Amino acid sequence: MKELPRIHVRGGRLIDPANGIDDPLDLWLADGKVAAVGSAPDGFRADQVIDAGGQVVCPGLIDLGAYLREPGFEHKATIESETRAAARGGITTLVCMPQTEPVIDTPAVWELIRRRAKACGRARVLAVGALTQGLAGEQLAEMGALAASGCVAVSNGRNPLASTLVARRAMEYATTFRLPVLLCSEDPHLKASGVVHEGAVATRLGLPGIPAAAETVAVARDLALTEHTGCRSHFHTLSTGRAAEMIAQARAGNRRLSADVAIHQLFLMETDVDGFRAECRVDPPLRTHADRERLRQAVAEGEIKVICSDHQPHEADAKAQPFPATAPGISGLETLLPLTLKLVEEKVLALPQAIACLTAAPARVLGLDLGHLAPGASADLCIFDPDAVWRFHASEMASAGRNTPFDGWEFRGRVTHTLFEGRITFKLERP
Amino acid sequence: MNGRVFLQHDAILDLIQGMARLTLQQLAERGIDDPAMVGIHTGGVWVARQLQPLLGITTPLGELDISFYRDDFTRIGMNPQVRPSRIPFEVEERHIILVDDVIQSGRTVRAAMNEIFDFGRPASILLVTLIERSGRELPIQPDVAGLQPPLADDEHIRLLGPEPLELRISGHPGAREPA
Amino acid sequence: MRGDNLQLNEAGELRHFLSIEGLGREHLERILDIAESFAVLPGRQVKKVPLLRGRIVTNLFFENSTRTRTTFELAAKLLSADVINFNVSVSATSKGETLLDTLRNLEAMHSDLFVVRHAHSGAAHFIARHVAPGVSVINAGDGWHAHPTQAMLDMFTIRRHKGDFAPLRVAIVGDIQHSRVARSQIMALNTLGVTEVRIIGPCTLIPAEARSLGVHVYHDLDAGLEDVDVVIMLRLQRERMEGALLPSAHEYFQRYGLTEKRLERAKPDAIVMHPGPINRGVEMASEVADGPRSVILQQVSYGIAVRMAVMSMILGARGGEA
Numbered sequence: 001m002k003e004l005p006r007i008h009v010r011g012g013r014l015i016d017p018a019n020g021i022d023d024p025l026d027l028w029l030a031d032g033k034v035a036a037v038g039s040a041p042d043g044f045r046a047d048q049v050i051d052a053g054g055q056v057v058c059p060g061l062i063d064l065g066a067y068l069r070e071p072g073f074e075h076k077a078t079i080e081s082e083t084r085a086a087a088r089g090g091i092t093t094l095v096c097m098p099q100t101e102p103v104i105d106t107p108a109v110w111e112l113i114r115r116r117a118k119a120c121g122r123a124r125v126l127a128v129g130a131l132t133q134g135l136a137g138e139q140l141a142e143m144g145a146l147a148a149s150g151c152v153a154v155s156n157g158r159n160p161l162a163s164t165l166v167a168r169r170a171m172e173y174a175t176t177f178r179l180p181v182l183l184c185s186e187d188p189h190l191k192a193s194g195v196v197h198e199g200a201v202a203t204r205l206g207l208p209g210i211p212a213a214a215e216t217v218a219v220a221r222d223l224a225l226t227e228h229t230g231c232r233s234h235f236h237t238l239s240t241g242r243a244a245e246m247i248a249q250a251r252a253g254n255r256r257l258s259a260d261v262a263i264h265q266l267f268l269m270e271t272d273v274d275g276f277r278a279e280c281r282v283d284p285p286l287r288t289h290a291d292r293e294r295l296r297q298a299v300a301e302g303e304i305k306v307i308c309s310d311h312q313p314h315e316a317d318a319k320a321q322p323f324p325a326t327a328p329g330i331s332g333l334e335t336l337l338p339l340t341l342k343l344v345e346e347k348v349l350a351l352p353q354a355i356a357c358l359t360a361a362p363a364r365v366l367g368l369d370l371g372h373l374a375p376g377a378s379a380d381l382c383i384f385d386p387d388a389v390w391r392f393h394a395s396e397m398a399s400a401g402r403n404t405p406f407d408g409w410e411f412r413g414r415v416t417h418t419l420f421e422g423r424i425t426f427k428l429e430r431p
Numbered sequence: 432m433n434g435r436v437f438l439q440h441d442a443i444l445d446l447i448q449g450m451a452r453l454t455l456q457q458l459a460e461r462g463i464d465d466p467a468m469v470g471i472h473t474g475g476v477w478v479a480r481q482l483q484p485l486l487g488i489t490t491p492l493g494e495l496d497i498s499f500y501r502d503d504f505t506r507i508g509m510n511p512q513v514r515p516s517r518i519p520f521e522v523e524e525r526h527i528i529l530v531d532d533v534i535q536s537g538r539t540v541r542a543a544m545n546e547i548f549d550f551g552r553p554a555s556i557l558l559v560t561l562i563e564r565s566g567r568e569l570p571i572q573p574d575v576a577g578l579q580p581p582l583a584d585d586e587h588i589r590l591l592g593p594e595p596l597e598l599r600i601s602g603h604p605g606a607r608e609p610a
Numbered sequence: 611m612r613g614d615n616l617q618l619n620e621a622g623e624l625r626h627f628l629s630i631e632g633l634g635r636e637h638l639e640r641i642l643d644i645a646e647s648f649a650v651l652p653g654r655q656v657k658k659v660p661l662l663r664g665r666i667v668t669n670l671f672f673e674n675s676t677r678t679r680t681t682f683e684l685a686a687k688l689l690s691a692d693v694i695n696f697n698v699s700v701s702a703t704s705k706g707e708t709l710l711d712t713l714r715n716l717e718a719m720h721s722d723l724f725v726v727r728h729a730h731s732g733a734a735h736f737i738a739r740h741v742a743p744g745v746s747v748i749n750a751g752d753g754w755h756a757h758p759t760q761a762m763l764d765m766f767t768i769r770r771h772k773g774d775f776a777p778l779r780v781a782i783v784g785d786i787q788h789s790r791v792a793r794s795q796i797m798a799l800n801t802l803g804v805t806e807v808r809i810i811g812p813c814t815l816i817p818a819e820a821r822s823l824g825v826h827v828y829h830d831l832d833a834g835l836e837d838v839d840v841v842i843m844l845r846l847q848r849e850r851m852e853g854a855l856l857p858s859a860h861e862y863f864q865r866y867g868l869t870e871k872r873l874e875r876a877k878p879d880a881i882v883m884h885p886g887p888i889n890r891g892v893e894m895a896s897e898v899a900d901g902p903r904s905v906i907l908q909q910v911s912y913g914i915a916v917r918m919a920v921m922s923m924i925l926g927a928r929g930g931e932a
Contacts, residue, residue, distance in 0.1 A: 200822040204631070206731040206754030206793055209818060276732035320710055320740075322733035324753065496647065499659035499922075508623065508926030511640060515650040523655070549656035 004422045005047035006030045008040070012052025012383060016059060017356035018363070018372030027057060029379040032422035036375055050417060050424075052383050058355045059371050060092025060380030060420060062362040063336060064260055065128065065155075065182060065236050066311035067329070068094065069400075071112060072101025077313035077400035079113065082333065083122035085399035087426035089309075089334040090382030090415040093370055094123050095362070097182075098130040099157050105130035105141040107149035114150070122425045124380070126366075128182055131156040131170045138162045140173055147177040152366045155182035155236070158283055164221060171231035180232045180366060185218035185243070186284065195324045197270040197285040205276065207323060210285050212240045219243040223250045226257065234365050235259035237310050239284035241294025248303035258365045260306035261295050263339045264330055266348075268292075268405060278319040279405040282310070283328040296348050305361040307354075309336040313401020331401035335392060337384065339406070341413035351386070379422035388414040434601030437580070437588065443596045444481065446561065446577035451485035453575045454528065454559055458486075461555070466526040469493035471543050472514060474532025474590035478561050481596075482530060493518035493527075500542035522551030532590040533562040534576070537569035562588055562598070616738055623927035626738045626747045627920050629756040630797035638801055641762050642769055645919035649766075649912065651688065661922050662691035668721040669695045670712075670737075671750070672728040677886070678750055678760075681910075682725045685917035691925075694719065709733070710740060717742055722925060724748070731755035731790075746924045748917075754788050760885055761794030763916040765802060767909050768840055771881050775802040781834050781876075782807065782825075783866060784844030784893060785815040791885050792844055793823070800824045810834035811866060814855040831866050835875040843868055843884045843893045859892045868894040870901065881905045 007029040014025040014037070021037075028035040028044050035041050063086070069077040086094050096113065098104035104113070110127045117125035129146035131154045133139045143154055154174050161167045174181045191214045196202045198209025219235065223246060226233040238244055238261050247259045264282060269289050272280045280286060298304040312329025319326050340358060343349045349357070363371030370378060394407040418426035438446070458466060467490040470479030476494050483492055498513040529543060540558060547553060563576035566584065582588060586602040617632055619625040624637060651657050667686040669679050679695065686693045698712060716724070723746045726734045731753030738747040751757040765775075772778055780799055786792045786809045799807045800823075809820060810828040820827050828834030835841065850856050868882065882894070882904045890896050898904060 198818045200819040203817040203819055203823060204793070206752075206756065206790055208754075211818070276735050317708060317710075320708065322709065322728060322730035322736045322752070324730045324732070325709075499647070499661045504661055504926060509644065509923050511643075513644055513647045515647045517650065518654075545660065549654055549658070551655045 004030070004032050006045065007379075007419070007422065008044070008046035008049045009052050009057055009381065009383070010049055012055050012057035014057045014373070015352050015355050016373045017352050018059070018360035019374055021373075022352050027373065027381070029419070029422050033379050034373050034375050034377045037373065050383065054387070055383050055385050055416060056351070057381060057383050059359040059373050060382050060418065061090050061337060061358040062093040062095065062368075062371050063091050063311060063333065064095045064306055064308045064362040064365065065097055066094045066309060066333065067099060067313070068096045068113075068125070069313060070100065070116065071109070076315050076318070079116045079125065080120050081398065081400040082311070082313065083117060083120045083125065085331075085333040085397065086123040087418045087420070088398045088415065090337045090384060090418050091333055092123050092380035092382070092418065092420045092425075093126060095126045095128060095152060095366065097128055097157050098135060098155060099159075103130050103135050104128070104151070105133050105135070105146070107145050110146070110149055110151055121420075121423070123420055126150075126152045128153045128155045130154065131174070131181065132161065132166065135159040137166060140170055143174055143179060144177055147179050151179070152368065153180040153182050153234070155184065158184045158186060160186075160188035164225070167222070168225050168229060171225055171229040171233070175229055175231050178232065180234050182234050182236045183222050184236050185215060185222045187214045187217045190214035190217060193324075195281060195285070196273050197287045199270050199288060201270045201273055205274070212242060212287065212291070215240045215284060216242045216246065219246055223247070226250075226254070233257055237262045237265075237284060237308070238295065238304065239265055239287050239291065241291040244295055244298035244304060248298060248301070251303060258306065259304045260308050260362070261299060261304050262310035263307050263332065263336055264310070264405070266292060266296050266299065266307070266343060267339060272405065276323040277405065278321070278323055278326040279330070279403055281323065281326050281328045282330055296343070299343075299357065300348050305357060306365060307336070307340055307357040308362070309333055312403075313399050314403045315401070319403050329403065330405065331397065331399045331403045333399055334397055335404065335406050337382070337415060338392065338411035338413060341386070342411065345412055379419055381417070381419040382415060383417040383419075384413055384415045386413045388412070390414050434587070434589070434599040436597060437600045438598040440595035440597065443561070443598060447478065447481045448485065450559060450561070450575050450577045451482055454482070454486060454557070457557060457574055461557075463526045463555070465490075466528050466557070467493065467520050468528045468530060469495055469518060469543075469547065471529070471531045471539060472496045474561070474592070475530045477590065477593040477596060478532055479530035480593070482559070486528075491519040493520065495543050495546055497539060497542040497546055500546045502538060502542065516546060518547075518550050522547060522553050524552070524554045526555050526557070527553045528557045528559055530559050532560065533564060533588055534558075534560040534571070534573055535564050535566040537567050537571035540571050541569055561590065564588060616735065619927055621927070624920070624923045625927055627758055627924060628734045628738055628747065628749045630758050630761055630794050630801060631756075633801065635801050635803065638762065638765065638798060641916065641919050641923065642766055644923060645762075645766050645912070645915040648688075648915035648918040651915075652911070658688050658690055660690045662686070662689040662925055665691045665722045665925055666720060667691045667693050667723045667725060667921065668716055668719070669693065669725045669750075670698070670716065670727070671696070672698045672726075672733070673751070675727055675751070678727060681913045682748075682750060682917055685914050685921060688914065689918055689921060691921070694721065709736070713737060713740060717745065721745060723921065725750050727751045729753055748920060748924065751790055754790050754793070756794045757790040758794045758798075759913070759917050759920055760791050761798045762920070763909060763913040764795055764842065764883060764885070765798050766912045766916050767883060767905055768881070770908070770912070771905060772839060775799070775804050778804040778839045779806040779808070779837060780804055780840040780842065781810055781828075781838045782842045782844065783810045783831065783834070783868065785846055785850060786811055786820065786844070787815050787817045788847065788850070789844050795842060796823050796825055808834050808838065812856065815850070831868075831872060832875055835872060838876045839880055841868065841873070841876055841880055841882045843882065845885060845887070846889060846892055859889075863892050867892065868898050870895065870897050873898060873903065883909060886910065
């Protein structure tokens with residue numbers, strides 16, 4: 001293996017929320033790790049200097065809960081294409097969901113993914129293992145083996161569990177191995193054939209609705225089961241203001257409880273679906289303005305600590321259907337940071353807090369020694385120009401899935417370098 | 432309204448008087464004694480309303496809107512002022528006097544005859560127009576015409592009405608198309 | 611759709627007819643005016659006009675509906691268009707051929723106009739977005755979303771009987787939630803400026819935030835019928851009883867079935883409409899369906915004139931584009 005270059009990141013504003021740092025500090029990287037912060041180690045001779053003047057240097061982003069589609073759905077995307085997209089988006093760790101084919105319910109599937117990711121080398125891929133066999137919701141997956149082989153959490157994704165009893169047992173069993181459980185809480189019966197938020201837009205367009213209660217009923221149940229089982233629960237991709245309130249309330253008695261929100265839920269609303277815009281079809285659905293404001297508030301107040309992309313790349317055909325037949329999801333890796341920086345611009349979050357939502361917070365949820373830049377930490381870096389104004393174009397995406405509702409949006413703040421384990425995996429070509 | 436006045440109400444009624452005489456002559460020559468009358472929207476209906484009592488016709492007047500029969504539909508689209516065509520008598524085996532204000536290309540009359548045939552097969556059709564002008568594109572000629580004014584190709588004559596009736600000419604006599 | 615002029619060409623003429631939403635009062639009134647001219651054709655010896663001679667109309671039905679397809683077919687034929695009927699069974703499309711594949715194949719037949727019926731809301735919009743530039747689309751019903759020609763024939767019926775829309779109070783009774791007809795009727799009535807639109811039904815059949823449609827919501831039939839000029843009854847699908855939306859057809863008729871006695875609440879000259887086919891003894895009693903205030907049979911005959919009007923406007927508008 002080729003020797004890693006020794007890198008000096010010079011002149012940037014270092015924001016490392018885990019260590020409470022927001023100062024103009026240089027970084028020195030060697031052997032794929034952070035060698036020193038602030039002052040050069042004795043005798044350090046840099047092979048390469050990255051001029052980060054006027055830029056922000058922060059830990060590489062951790063995206064909690066992405067769909068990489070490989071194995072099984074390579075017509076949508078591959079680990080190769082999506083790790084490339086991650087690097088473009090400043091993301092160095094992808095936590096992939098178990099909805100592959102076959103499902104990640106055995107160490108073998110996870111091993112395959114790990115090898116592919118390693119060969120691609122552009123980002124760290126971690127796995128959320130299946131909660132039940134085949135995600136069928138009936139029999140428990142071999143969580144002990146999954147934990148032993150390195151899966152960082154377990155989840156049934158958006159696949160329903162057969163009963164509340166299965167939910168209880170699965171949460172109890174996961175607790176045996178201290179595995180965090182990612183919960184996509186949703187009542188399948190209330191959701192039924194719904195495709196958009198049950199509200200004024202669904203009523204006008206005659207689209208089957210998903211009531212807010214489909215989420216709140218399930219969150220209430222899962223909160224009760226969390227209390228009962230002592231499970232390390234993480235609520236993934238919330239969509240309703242009411243659920244955010246319920247979680248804030250529960251957190252008063254259980255600080256280990258955590259939650260995330262997909263970044264698109266903090267910008268888009270049910271009205272964006274108008275005109276049958278399939279690129280705005282997501283699961284859970286875009287909800288009301290009040291929901292969006294309440295979710296933003298929950299992130300600002302730290303009740304929801306993690307922001308994710310809920311990355312779901314699709315082939316063009318998946319969206320080229322009449323609306324109810326389209327596949328839900330947004331290809332979101334490349335807009336995760338730009339949109340989060342928009343929250344800073346709109347004064348919802350301070351910049352260090354925004355970065356924490358994408359780095360230290362997801363690392364803490366999964367108990368990972370990642371998402372910070374103390375000496376000895378993995379040299380995973382995202383360097384971005386906070387003042388660069390640019391326009392995002394779907395046609396220029398690195399992801400194999402170009403299903404985005406943000407085509408043509410103008411952003412302030414653009415990734416210039418991404419470093420993964422001390423290696424530059426993305427560098428913005430200046431025009 | 433553009434253009435210059437060509438004939439005013441009373442003069443037009445005089446023309447229609449003359450047309451009535453010629454029409455009665457034609458009917459007599461053909462041995463027709465109980466004709467019915469159909470006017471083409473809009474000017475033809477106005478002329479027909481004046482002409483009908485002069486011919487002693489008591490059968491109610493038929494009115495045709497040929498919008499659905501135009502041969503230029505694909506170019507100009509649906510006429511927004513389209514009205515129902517009404518022929519309040521049995522067309523089958525009836526002698527019909529078809530009345531229009533101006534005949535130029537002959538296309539309107541063709542469309543009108545097509546529409547009449549969709550109501551039934553008439554015994555005969557006699558064509559009466561207030562103005563017969565140049566510009567024929569189909570082999571259709573009026574049996575009776577009130578006036579044949581000499582007009583340049585780019586001049587237009589229009590009947591306004593119904594109360595008072597007025598004929599107006601617009602466009603420039605003698606103007607030539609640019610080469 | 612919001613700022614989306616998919617239905618209109620640059621001259622503001624009808625290019626597709628997908629939904630009442632997005633059309634102005636002047637568009638709806640023109641449809642009704644032109645339909646008046648077509649409504650007299652059945653009195654003639656030859657019922658056809660040569661307007662659309664040489665044009666090809668394709669009925670593209672992904673959902674079986676012989677009634678609706680027949681009225682479109684007849685309308686096209688009375689305009690002298692050639693008609694292709696294409697019934698796509700669900701199984702054919704589930705074999706991997708996408709809707710776009712089907713569309714591309716049919717476009718090779720040089721159709722000028724697609725009349726589309728599909729079980730998914732938004733299907734007609736989707737097809738309109740993907741057809742070749744010269745091709746138009748009429749929505750013959752998409753999911754729960756819209757059935758604009760049905761709504762326009764209902765408007766035509768109302769105008770024939772009531773004249774002016776402005777003073778009217780109209781009640782729509784039954785399964786609003788699952789009714790594309792009701793959605794289009796509500797939008798058409800509001801666009802044409804009626805005094806009040808009421809929807810009447812049990813909570814399970816009234817959509818979320820129904821008031822946002824511009825209606826007053828009633829759950830009591832007697833109260834809702836008070837002083838109305840027009841009563842529109844909707845068809846109740848049998849499967850509503852299975853989805854835990856209603857206990858039984860019997861109870862539905864008890865609460866929401868229209869009888870002569872209940873109709874006494876409406877204005878004395880109120881008319882009763884139904885898009886058909888009627889479930890007698892479920893939505894209404896036979897005495898009402900066959901009674902003097904029922905205009906149900908006239909609705910059917912007006913349907914052809916209205917569809918002729920829409921087809922001729924759309925295929926005529928294409929000239930303006932060139």
